[in-house]
Amino acid sequence: MKVSSIPSLRSKLLATLSAFVIAGAMQLTPHSTAEDAGNLYNTAVDIRMGERYFERQCSRCHGFDATGNDEAGGPNLTGRLRNASTDVGIFNVIRNGVQGTAMLPVAPDVPDATVWQLVAYIDSLRYDPSSVVLDGDADRGASLFTGKGDCTSCHMVNGAGGRMGPDLSRIGEDNTPEDLLIAMTNPHEEVAPRWWTVRVTGPDGEQREGFRMGEDSFALRIMDQDENLWSFRKSQVQNYQRVEASTMPSYEGELSDSELDDLVAYLFSLRREVLSQ
């Protein structure tokens, strides 16, 4: 993590910053909905202050690294946000809460400047994809995707392609180019439980194998290689086995480095249109 481990230095810095924050807050209209041009609190120091505040006040529900929390139901804030698409929108969600949900407003005495620093931190978790310069060429990548790479036999993009892997229509939204490269060269690195394999011998004695579409305390649901959907009660199956690995082959060595770069560029371009900030 990015946090300094020299407490005395940090407290001094904090004291200086607090004075700055208070001064800053006084210049702003209290609880402004901030229709002005944008976030004035977006320096590296603001981002760090926002991160500290986030860890302390927000992480219980949104996770220590803002990737969400199944326990508390707080959504992941590192990708596209559900209730806001601009800095002002994020500000308003933090300031006012989201009606009818567990997202409560911050306390009224929290200065606007602190809220803006939080906005800056949340912004820092995402980035403007147009600012990312990649070596590869997205058009060549698209050709590889449908051609030599044969990716469409397993993956769908915008409704076309196979069912044996995740839908990649929006894969660029929540993944960095580095993530995408690792997913192709080392697909076993991180496999979502949805893409684990289950081998199950049903009450009819027949063994079936397929993607783990759903597993809960009492039942299993799989899709086999012929794309049939099967549902089993665990109490009725003879046995079952979980394989927590990916069925995707590694493309390391199968494609050249520049071809992989092209595919990364194509995959990274797969996203919904970004609303202008």
Added chain:
Amino acid sequence: MKRIICTVLGLACLNPLFAQEDQFSTVITPAFSPITWERLVDARNEPNNWLMYSGTLDSQRYSLLDQINTDNVDQLEMKWAYQIPVIDRAETVPLVVDGIMFITEAPSNVVAVDARTGREYWRYDHEMPDDLRICCGRNNRGVAILGETLFMSTLDAHLVAIDARTGNLLWDVEVAPYDSGYSKTAAPLIVKDKVVTGIAGGEFGIRGFIDAYDPATGELEWRQYVIPGPGEFGNDTWSDDSWKTGGAATWITGSYDPELNQIYWGTGNPGPDWNGDVRLGDNLYSDSVVALDGDTGELEWYFQFTPHDVHDYDSIQIPILADIEIDGEEVPAMLWANRNGFFYTLDRRNGQFLFGKPFASVTWAEGLDPVTGAPIRVPGMAPTYEGIMVSPPIVGATNWYSPGYSQDTGLFYVTSFDGEQEFFKRDEDYEEGERFTGGGGRYTQPMDAFHSAIRAIDPTTAEIEWEFPIMPRSSAGITTTAGGLVFTGSADGYFFALDAETGRELWNISLGRRVHAAPMTFSIDGEQYVTIASGNVVYTFGLDD
């Protein structure tokens, strides 16, 4: 009765077929008689009712009802569902008093329904400020009843008394200032002529306490702080002034032994949760069970499960009181599966440690001292700035969800989780009303990669007798019955029954949303029902009529 029905239904009375009274599914619910202290002491022998959060003062959650049993539980069917209008997750355990059910809802409301139909008599909506200081959602777990009055904790740290027949507010007292970080979620416990209740806010640097109130007036009768003040024994287990903000919230319901006249209550984590550098020492009485005099609230003994905790291992579990045979001698015991991963059997007369063992994955300690029960720590497991992997994770090997005990099997049942998490430490200064946690935690694997189970533990040996695996991570409580059953739920939305003796699966139903509450059972006119909250719905099941 017949005349009233005819008046209401008008034309239907003209038809002789409909004039037959048994043609109407009219439900006649008896007006309940007041709940005396004697009825609460003897609640087990009144199994048609569920008179307090944990069923009985010993908190065993063991019901003598046996109409639903191992032979017919697979014939259970849904009788009614009640939809909670406020969307959150329900942690309520309803009470049933002579056919009337009292359900608490998020954020701090109560509804009274006919327990046979789920239809409403009245509701009480508690007015609250909107800048609450709550750590973990808008929860309320239930009410207590004495006489004809219900007592409820509220998220703005008040205690309210509500007329059980009308829902009218009788009194409303501030237990502690909410804007300093205090809140209340747990059902109070009636002890004789007092309402005993704890406080939440362990993530906001509060100073924990247990209070007793006059049920008629709401006047504070006594307050026992669970962090000693200056000059008191144990204050020196907190460095500098850290006792003032040391947490030790008492955010779940306790138990009571009428013979020993002792109240038993669990206490929460010391604050800040994950940075112990600012509160050196054992931090008494955080992560402990305290035994208080039933009349004065004075501390009689304590047992600290996790001295100087830095992993948020609250001892917020419900103390189960059971008399068990150890080495040929009957011992008044207290059974405790702790969030820190160890199961303990204590002597509840004096808090003496008898024995204990891990009941889930534990890496922070290698065992318990056989004499004192103190954990034998593994060095280097405290949270760091960079993060360190420790088991159990922050949510614990178990947590606040009620365990159960069966008098038939002599087994203790607990929802357990074998997880691990990276723990982080941060430097934070205390600011009143702000979170004060000093760090946090992060999972590095998908939740589905972990293991969870309902475990049955023999309290005379601390050995696990059987386990029933479920998907991670259940937060449901457990209820046992004389029908040989263990009822509980799962995070993936099942409600189910196991054979209390063997752990064999007997019945399950998918309710579609996380079960985050404990079941309870009751009967009306000899018909047994079992009720569970799942998602935002309260379901009631019974056998085919």
